[in-house]
Amino acid sequence: MQKKIVDFTNLLRKSGVRVSVAESLDAFAALDELSLDDRELFKDALRATMVKRSDDIPTYDRLFDLYWSGFHDALREQLGQATGGLPDHVDLDQLLEALRQMLENMDVDLSDLAKAMLSMDPNQLEQMIRDAADETGIERIQNLLQIGFFSRRMIEQMGLEGAGGDLRELIDQLREAGMGEEELEQLGRLMQAVQDAVRRSVRQFVEQELDKQNHDYLERFRRESLQEKSFYNLTEEDIRRMRELVARLAQKLKNVITIRRKRQRKGKFDLKGTMRRNMAHGGIPFELIFKQRKKERPKLIILCDVSSSVANVSRFMLQFVHSLQEAFTKIRSFVFVAELGEVTQVMRDNDIYQGIDQSLDGGGVVNVYTRSNFGFAFHVFWRDFLSAVDSRTTVVIIGDARNNYNDPRAWCLREIHRKAKNVVWINPEAPGAWGFGDSVMDRYLPYCDVAEECRNLKQLSRMVDRLLL
Amino acid sequence: MFDSVEDVEKKLHDQDYICGKNIATVVYLATKLQKPILIEGPAGVGKTELGRAVSRALGLPLIRLQCYEGLDESKALYEWEYSKQLLYTQMLRDKIEQVIGDAATLKDAAARIGEQDDVFFSERFIVPRPLLRGILSEERVALLIDEVDKSDPEFEAFLLEVLSDYTVSIPEIGTMEAKHIPLVFLTSNDSREMTDALKRRCLHLYIDFPGEEQELAIVNLKVDGIQQRLAEDIVKLIQSIRKLDLKKAPSISETLDWARALMVLNADTLEAPLVEETLNIILKYEGDIHKAQMELSKLLQEKGAESPGPEAEAGEKPAATGTPPRKSVLH
Known part of the structure; x- marks a missing residue:
């Protein structure tokens, strides 16, 4: 039992659930206090001691069912099928009883496996299969192609072929000892069926093992690769999954922000405050007061190109920033293709995903079915919204700067840059492509404090973290 | 102390707290292993109440520490x-x-x-604050550290010593050891993930919204004199509302509020206009209410299809009891 629990612990770890040594010790202590007969109780006890994150609970539930799945039950079922294959008029118990009596009077040398198969004892057979699995090193199994290999190795290890031979010999001996021909035939058929059942069970065992070892591996792989997948190649499914990922990263950043704020909170010594506070102590300064530094919350203006080429970058940037809403005093979001319009209200009125979807569709303020014209959009911003920019504002522009050979009007960006604290350009294209073809990135570059390539989630989250918080 | 898992269930039930076996198991283990319980789950599923119920069931005095941002050792220790x-x-x-x-x-x-x-x-x-008080107490106590996720990450560090060794170190005096090991409950709404160090020292319990049967039992227990039919309808409706994609799903306490409100309004069965008017008791966001309203007609129709009888009866009811008093109560 102990070994099984240790194995299970390792399995959990392998699937990304963090279980410390102390926690697995707790699990043992907990099991000492409970009766192990109740499966649910057992499950709850293990979970309470080893799984500490609610996110991990589904993983745990699946693994638990897989691991404590009752391979035993499956084996029993297989054996049941084997005996079920007998003709109706044969009484199995009678047959086995007759066999047992015969065996007692004879001196036959049978292997353990053959004995176990004769008695059809699922406990013993299970133990043998598990032992064989340990011997063959089943935990190394990695893919479907190895199922056949490991099954064969295990069957060899168990000596199933030899046991089959033993049984055939036994039948011959029984014939000599004077057992009825019909009974012998039934027995032979039964033994063949049991052999097949064991064979199938071994294969099933190997398959289950593969499931266990691979569980969540794929899932994690997919999630990690999603972080590095280029926004250009996202499928609908990816986008849906990406949302969760963005939400999680945003939560993480939020935690980091609060810590940072805490660290920098203590300011200079406050003499007046200290004197006032310590009047109660007769002016003796027991408690020191420090000036609170003013919290500087950045203001943020986001200009999103919503033409289809950069839609995904805009989508995730918007989600990021609005998830981090409380970190900013003010966020204003604008979308543009050629015209430019404000979608702050759209984002505020709807829940975040609806808001983003609507914004990407122009938010009812701009026509998205035109060709990108950055120059025109900046001009509109300069004309109508420049007053929104002040010395605490960071202006974030998301776009590929592919201007369709229109006038870039870089002077608008220069004016914006002059008023803003920072201008940040997030470009989904690699820097090598900036300025080639219809890209006018090189014209805008002098007026950006930071311009970075950002084509996957990893880059985006790093960017948000470093620049804005 | 509790004798078995079943005993926990029974004694908590005596304290008007209905819990599933998983909760009882963890509580039982916590008393046996003398480990704190970290309770997580959505708001309003009875996390704090569990701590209270256990302390009452065991007859232990309860010391409660409400966590908030900026809570420091001088307030807690x-x-x-x-x-x-x-x-x-x-x-x-x-x-x-x-x-x-x-x-x-x-x-x-x-x-x-x-x-x-x-x-x-x-x-x-020394002025002992809740944690130190729990440790120094002459009798065994239950210590409820509420909404620990609201506290700062640094605060967790103070907790570690208390939770693992049940000691408090005061530099000027030395280490103070617990005379009786307290039964500790920590509750968290998961607004921030606790550090692994803290989690490692605790048993973990995730309380989710209860199933239909359990919630019905809770309503019957907590709302005096509620009619069985009404209770069933309420629970059924709440269960299906929770399945919607809402900003904040209705909690158990809101179910109870709603049941009480409907009692006050003399409702015997749920009917569409009444439900719509009182939705604001269970849902707290305009968007959620809107969503629920859209689903509502569908849900109520299903209910009507199941039992056509009360529907006809319900049709006459509003006229008889009159709608104005309802409005005046709720708006």
Whole structure:
């Protein structure tokens, strides 16, 4: 039992659930206090001691069912099928009883496996299969192609072929000892069926093992690769999954922000405050007061190109920033293709995903079915919204700067840059492509404090973290 | 103490707390292993209430520490009582003069005062806050650390020592050990993930919204004199509302509020207009209410299809009891 629990612990770890040594010790202590007969109780006890994150609970539930799945039950079922294959008029118990009596009077040398198969004892057979699995090193199994290999190795290890031979010999001996021909035939058929059942069970065992070892591996792989997948190649499914990922990263950043704020909170010594506070102590300064530094919350203006080429970058940037809403005093979001319009209200009125979807569709303020014209959009911003920019504002522009050979009007960006604290350009294209073809990135570059390539989630989250918080 | 998992279930039930076996198992283990329980789950599923119910069931006094941002050790563990120390030095001035009276040098005098240090840094001048109080208590207590996720990450560090060794170290005095190991509950709404170090020391319990049967039992237990049919309808409806994609799903306490409100309004069964008017009791966001309303007609129709009888009866009801009083209560 102990070994099984240790194995299970390792399995959990392998699937990304963090279980410390102390926690697995707790699990043992907990099991000492409970009766192990109740499966649910057992499950709850293990979970309470080893799984500490609610996110991990589904993983745990699946693994638990897989691991404590009752391979035993499956084996029993297989054996049941084997005996079920007998003709109706044969009484199995009678047959086995007759066999047992015969065996007692004879001196036959049978292997353990053959004995176990004769008695059809699922406990013993299970133990043998598990032992064989340990011997063959089943935990190394990695893919479907190895199922056949490991099954064969295990069957060899168990000596199933030899046991089959033993049984055939036994039948011959029984014939000599004077057992009825019909009974012998039934027995032979039964033994063949049991052999097949064991064979199938071994294969099933190997398959289950593969499931266990691979569980969540794929899932994690997919999630990690999603972080590095280029926004250009996202499928609908990816986008849906990406949302969760963005939400999680945003939560993480939020935690980091609060810590940072805490660290920098203590300011200079406050003499007046200290004197006032310590009047109660007769002016003796027991408690020191420090000036609170003013919290500087950045203001943020986001200009999103919503033409289809950069839609995904805009989508995730918007989600990021609005998830981090409380970190900013003010966020204003604008979308543009050629015209430019404000979608702050759209984002505020709807829940975040609806808001983003609507914004990407122009938010009812701009026509998205035109060709990108950055120059025109900046001009509109300069004309109508420049007053929104002040010395605490960071202006974030998301776009590929592919201007369709229109006038870039870089002077608008220069004016914006002059008023803003920072201008940040997030470009989904690699820097090598900036300025080639219809890209006018090189014209805008002098007026950006930071311009970075950002084509996957990893880059985006790093960017948000470093620049804005 | 509890004898078995079933015993936990029974004793909690006696305290009007209905729980599933998983909750009972964890509580039982916590009392046996003397480990804290970290309770997580959505708001309003009875996390805090569990702590209270267990303390009542075991007859332990409950010490509660409500966490909030900025909570520090002087509020949670202990604090030196400066003014009392000051007062004592003032009043004992004569005595102090005696002690240093014949000291030849300043250094000598300081050394003599130094010898008396422990007078001023003793338990006498410590104000114990909830955690220390729980540890020093003469009898066994239940310690409820509520909404620990609201506290700062640094605060968790203070908790670690208390939770794993049941000791509190005060630099000037030394380590104070628990006379009786308290039963500790920590609750969290998961607004921030706790550190692994903290989680490692606790048993973890995730309480989710209850199933239909359990919630019905809770409603029957907590709302006196509610009619069985109404209770069933309410629970069924709440269960299906929770399945919608809502900003905030209705909690158990909101179910109870709603049931009580409907009782006040003399409702026998749920009917569309009444439900729509009272939705604001269970849903707290305009968007959610809107969503629920859209689903509502569908849900109520299903219900109507199941039992066509009450529907006809319900149709007459509003006219009989009159709608105005309902409005006046709710708006």
